[in-house]
Amino acid sequence: MATQEEKDYGKGVNDYRNGDFLNEMAEAVYRSLVEHPTDKQEIDRRRGYDDAVTGKAK
Secondary structure, eight states: OOHHHHHHHHHHHHHHHHHHHHHHHHHHHHHHHHHHHHOOOHHHHHHTHHHHHHHOOO
């Protein structure tokens, strides 16, 4: 009889083989890029800083 830990591990292996693991990883990477942009202008825009607020010219 398999323990719960062994069952969980087996489920993880099956998820990996079925591609669920890769789909989850791809989704996590995509989400991190969308939610944490690297473009400074985009970051400032999301924070609400624009030229009108800061008074700075580009």
